[in-house]
Amino acid sequence: MTRKVVDCRKYPSEIGCTLMLAGEEDEVVEAAAQHAVAVHRHEDTPELRETIRQLLVDEGAADGMKFVQLIEFHTGKGAELNHLLDEWEDATGGKRTATRAVLTRDHERPDTYYEFVEFPSYEEAMRNSRLPETDEISGRMRALCDETPTFHNLDVVRSDTL
Known part of the structure; x- marks a missing residue:
């Protein structure tokens, strides 16, 4: 069932x-x-x-997952990055269009992080990006990074629960 x-x-x-x-x-x-x-x-x-x-x-x-943003960060300030993500979740509660986020750290390169952020659509991702709270936190996030984060906008072709 x-x-x-x-x-x-x-x-x-x-x-x-x-x-x-x-x-x-x-x-x-x-x-x-x-x-x-x-x-x-x-x-x-x-x-x-x-x-x-x-x-x-x-x-x-x-889940309605149709679109994912993959964001690559390079920083030695993982604890601060985690704190900012918590602030963003608190600040955007009830407003954000992101449905799920997964933050990972590269096992071989511990200062490299990847965040997978799921959205119902590309349009919803862009609406989420325009939130003042997202803009403010992302500016603070960029300041923690050793270089500019790389964004990849990905349409979901297939999603399976295994």
Whole structure:
């Protein structure tokens, strides 16, 4: 049976909720209903549960990954880089269009970092880049680097969960 997903980020709220739930359909409906009552102050009704059930998507379709930015950094200031990424996540909560980010360090060249940032589309990546918070943090990030970061804009051709 295909796991189901519901993601609060797809339904803007005043609190900017970012919770995502995945599991078997009945499990997700139950957990999402409890979350909707406890956090979003909805009333637990059959209509609420039916609405949640209609919002569920298959897990493989949930990420919507169509575009990835690969950013290469060279810096001996990895701790500071990590701190800036945390600041960016805090500053852009509820606004950013990036759906996932993975920061890696080259095993053979420890001052070389690669960040993979996923987006639903190229247009959403560009919208994310125009956020004032992104601009401010990226300027501070460039100042930590030994040379200008290299950006690669990549259309996703295939994505498999293995």
